[in-house]
Amino acid sequence: MRELGLFFGIVFCSTLFSSTAAAQPDFRAETNLVVIPVSVTDSLNRFVLGLRKEDFKLFDNGVEQPVSHFSGEDVPLSIGLAFDISGSMDYKMRTSRDAAATMLKTLGPGDESFLVEFNDTVDLSVPFTGKTEQIRDALQNVKPGGLTALLDAVNFTLDQMKKAKNPRKAIVIVSDGGDNSSKYTAAQIESLVREADVEIYCMGVFDPLESLALSPEEISGPRLLSEIATQTGGRAFAASVSSDLPSVAARIAIELRNQYVLAYYPKDQSRDGKYHNVEVKVSQLPGMPPLKMHWRQGYYAPTDK
Numbered sequence: 001m002r003e004l005g006l007f008f009g010i011v012f013c014s015t016l017f018s019s020t021a022a023a024q025p026d027f028r029a030e031t032n033l034v035v036i037p038v039s040v041t042d043s044l045n046r047f048v049l050g051l052r053k054e055d056f057k058l059f060d061n062g063v064e065q066p067v068s069h070f071s072g073e074d075v076p077l078s079i080g081l082a083f084d085i086s087g088s089m090d091y092k093m094r095t096s097r098d099a100a101a102t103m104l105k106t107l108g109p110g111d112e113s114f115l116v117e118f119n120d121t122v123d124l125s126v127p128f129t130g131k132t133e134q135i136r137d138a139l140q141n142v143k144p145g146g147l148t149a150l151l152d153a154v155n156f157t158l159d160q161m162k163k164a165k166n167p168r169k170a171i172v173i174v175s176d177g178g179d180n181s182s183k184y185t186a187a188q189i190e191s192l193v194r195e196a197d198v199e200i201y202c203m204g205v206f207d208p209l210e211s212l213a214l215s216p217e218e219i220s221g222p223r224l225l226s227e228i229a230t231q232t233g234g235r236a237f238a239a240s241v242s243s244d245l246p247s248v249a250a251r252i253a254i255e256l257r258n259q260y261v262l263a264y265y266p267k268d269q270s271r272d273g274k275y276h277n278v279e280v281k282v283s284q285l286p287g288m289p290p291l292k293m294h295w296r297q298g299y300y301a302p303t304d305k
């Protein structure tokens with residue numbers, strides 16, 4: 001029976017330590033190839049594995065597109081870790097480091113990562129590397145202080161991601177609040193995110209007591225990050241200081257490792273720089289629970305200018 005080919009369930013972290021699949025698809029770097037990672041879960045938020053290419057339909061500005069490349073296998077990742085080292089992170093630093101370490105443990109051969117640290121300034125602490133211990137060591141030497149230039153950090157991290165060698169790209173932001181020191185505006189960052197072929201995930205670590213003294217900008221920060229993450233196909237997670245933030249990191253890592261990757265060449269090859277809305281649909285099989293999906297919401301067409 002067709003239903004027996006599906007597997008519903010959480011994939012435990014022990015399965016994440018190797019990122020090498022037996023046969024990796026060849027996603028070439030043509031500018032007109034659109035790559036859409038898709039996460040599929042059931043009504044209990046469990047990942048759905050075993051779907052086939054023909055179970056998906058892709059639409060670009062409402063027009064159905066043929067899926068040129070499809071993979072349900074684990075493919076190499078390029079990950080940028082943007083880590084908040086502002087003064088308010090001081091007593092949250094140990095938990096946040098543990099969360100970052102959880103994320104880094106899931107990387108394996110073929111993966112690469114880099115570390116951006118930010119407070120009121122933004123610095124590339126560790127450039128792209130396959131040696132995650134370099135990032136862990138750098139985080140051990142962090143001395144929290146200063147304000148939070150969160151939007152500047154997103155811009156900087158997106159720029160660094162242009163150097164990625166893998167077509168699958170994700171940014172993971174670890175921060176405790178909104179922006180109070182950036183030169184970039186929210187509108188500018190939202191535009192840049194829409195242009196980037198990068199998933200953004202956010203781990204928000206907060207103290208409920210601090211919310212009473214936050215500025216309007218700091219209060220709106222988490223909401224902005226959630227909107228940005230959703231636009232890219234990623235997600236934003238919040239965890240209190242007393243909760244297990246590393247479990248949130250594990251959840252993000254599991255999702256990144258259990259995505260379907262769909263790619264297509266748009267029928268509309270206009271190089272006009274306009275934004276294209278992308279919609280993904282999945283077949284609802286008889287007798288199976290309702291399925292939920294997260295995917296990259298759109299992209300900008302290339303331009304000759």
